[in-house]
Amino acid sequence: MQYLSTRGGISPISFTQGVMMGLAEDGGLLLPRTIPRVGGETFASWHELSYTELAFEILSRFIDDIPASDLRDIINKSYASFNHQDVTPLIHQGGLHILELFHGPTLAFKDVALQFLGNLFEYLLQKSGEVLNIVGATSGDTGSAAIYGVRGKSRINIFILHPKGRVSPVQEKQMTTVLDDNVFNLAIEGSFDDGQAIVKKIFNDVEFKNRYRLGAINSINWARVLAQVVYYVHSCIHVSSHEKDSSVDFAIPTGNFGDIFAGYIAKKMLPPGTIRQLVLATNDNDILSRFVNSGDYSLGEVRATTSPSMDIQAASNFERYLYYLTDSDTAKTRDLMEQFSATGKIDLKSHLDQVKRDFAAAAVTEQEVFDTIRTFYTEHGYVLDPHTAVGVKAALQLRTAGVPMVCLATAHPAKFGEVVESATGQPMVFPEPLQGIGDKQSRCQTIAANVAEIQTFVANNSLT
Numbered sequence: 408m409q410y411l412s413t414r415g416g417i418s419p420i421s422f423t424q425g426v427m428m429g430l431a432e433d434g435g436l437l438l439p440r441t442i443p444r445v446g447g448e449t450f451a452s453w454h455e456l457s458y459t460e461l462a463f464e465i466l467s468r469f470i471d472d473i474p475a476s477d478l479r480d481i482i483n484k485s486y487a488s489f490n491h492q493d494v495t496p497l498i499h500q501g502g503l504h505i506l507e508l509f510h511g512p513t514l515a516f517k518d519v520a521l522q523f524l525g526n527l528f529e530y531l532l533q534k535s536g537e538v539l540n541i542v543g544a545t546s547g548d549t550g551s552a553a554i555y556g557v558r559g560k561s562r563i564n565i566f567i568l569h570p571k572g573r574v575s576p577v578q579e580k581q582m583t584t585v586l587d588d589n590v591f592n593l594a595i596e597g598s599f600d601d602g603q604a605i606v607k608k609i610f611n612d613v614e615f616k617n618r619y620r621l622g623a624i625n626s627i628n629w630a631r632v633l634a635q636v637v638y639y640v641h642s643c644i645h646v647s648s649h650e651k652d653s654s655v656d657f658a659i660p661t662g663n664f665g666d667i668f669a670g671y672i673a674k675k676m677l678p679p680g681t682i683r684q685l686v687l688a689t690n691d692n693d694i695l696s697r698f699v700n701s702g703d704y705s706l707g708e709v710r711a712t713t714s715p716s717m718d719i720q721a722a723s724n725f726e727r728y729l730y731y732l733t734d735s736d737t738a739k740t741r742d743l744m745e746q747f748s749a750t751g752k753i754d755l756k757s758h759l760d761q762v763k764r765d766f767a768a769a770a771v772t773e774q775e776v777f778d779t780i781r782t783f784y785t786e787h788g789y790v791l792d793p794h795t796a797v798g799v800k801a802a803l804q805l806r807t808a809g810v811p812m813v814c815l816a817t818a819h820p821a822k823f824g825e826v827v828e829s830a831t832g833q834p835m836v837f838p839e840p841l842q843g844i845g846d847k848q849s850r851c852q853t854i855a856a857n858v859a860e861i862q863t864f865v866a867n868n869s870l871t
């Protein structure tokens with residue numbers, strides 16, 4: 408499989424070259440040249456597979472430069488750290504299917520891809536004898552999952568930027584209490600959007616990127632999106648073996664557009680109609696739901712909410728969708744992204760019919776998040792985290808009678824204990840990995856949201 412840039416400025420590369428490149432060298436994002444289609448017979452034959460066997464079937468359709476037995480080992484090692492045998496179990500609750508994606512080591516859906524990416528980096532670096540300096544931005548969950556995925560690995564250093572004071576106390580502790588020598592937590596004075604923009608600028612300085620052997624763990628790295636495709640397919644299989652209707656809808660709490668974009672790829676891969684509808688759910692940072700409902704993609708201020716990991720305006724993976732929306736027109740995608748970067752908006756109203764065929768969308772207010780957590784607990788005894796509640800509220804609003812609805816539960820509620828306790832009126836029961844975390848020693852450095860300062864920090868602390 409060859410990989411191309413959404414902006415058309417690089418020669419085709421292999422999967423492993425793409426993983427190491429992260430952001431494409433022309434500033435675009437990498438995508439496979441084609442999306443492999445899965446026929447009805449093959450899909451039916453996957454019904455008996457375990458999560459890891461299914462992951463191999465899907466990933467191997469996109470990865471042809473890693474021997475099959477090595478790929479299987481990387482996959483098996485990655486999901487051995489999950490505390491549920493189904494890896495991403497589906498729970499039937501309140502007339503919805505809740506897809507629990509928080510059984511990994513840091514209790515958020517990011518573990519599904521970042522355990523895989525951490526092990527993949529380690530494998531590739533062992534083979535090449537090289538080192539890697541990872542630079543990433545987080546609004547709370549990617550950071551701890553990425554740190555956990557590579558902590559203590561000898562050929563890797565990791566630098567994670569988080570917005571100071573804008574992640575939950577538990578998220579902050581999950582990152583900053585990892586004291587391994589290869590982990591550098593940087594709290595920036597700014598929003599997640601500022602951090603993500605800095606990371607992209609650092610990667611776009613190709614000379615610096617190559618000199619310091621930088622790597623990406625954010626969803627700009629195609630391997631992140633790819634690993635997330637698996638749980639969409641896994642859910643479709645599970646639902647179709649329990650429900651008469653074989654079509655499934657998904658509701659996805661959305662910020663950086665990575666998770667829902669994985670669903671979009673799964674929809675393209677699977678037999679037509681297997682995934683019927685992707686419901687995009689935002690919090691008050693509603694740029695993407697406004698886009699789906701009106702065709703207007705225009706930046707607002709980043710607003711702080713009780714679902715802080717989705718406090719994002721400029722969604723990284725939107726560019727990947729633009730590429731498909733413009734019929735793979737790389738020149739047009741580049742022009743639109745340059746226009747967005749210059750003016751903070753793009754008018755896509757002429758594409759609205761297609762957008763509405765691809766997604767439905769709703770923005771969920773803070774009061775609705777609170778009420779959804781409360782009602783779901785009082786009526787069903789099930790505790791939602793605030794991000795999941797955004798998706799559940801949108802699902803209840805936009806579901807179609809008779810079509811199974813899968814809601815992605817993207818984080819464990821204990822990561823956001825304060826709001827959840829207040830909504831349910833119950834004290835939070837902390838799962839084992841979070842017990843005592845508040846008392847652990849932390850290490851973190853505050854740094855200005857400034858490209859040059861962060862480049863200097865990375866240069867001074869990088870592996871060579």
Ligand SMILES: Cc1ncc(COP(=O)(O)O)c(C=O)c1O
Binds near residue numbers: 665667795818
């Ligand atoms: C808990 C949680 N839910 C939802 C999201 C949104 O996912 P995406 O950024 O892939 O749209 C994030 C962050 O990305 C998150 O951490």
Ligand SMILES: N[C@@H](CCOP(=O)(O)O)C(=O)O
Binds near residue numbers: 544545546549550626
């Ligand atoms: N919500 C994310 C934001 C970063 O998104 P990514 O999927 O591109 O890594 C987070 O938790 O950091």
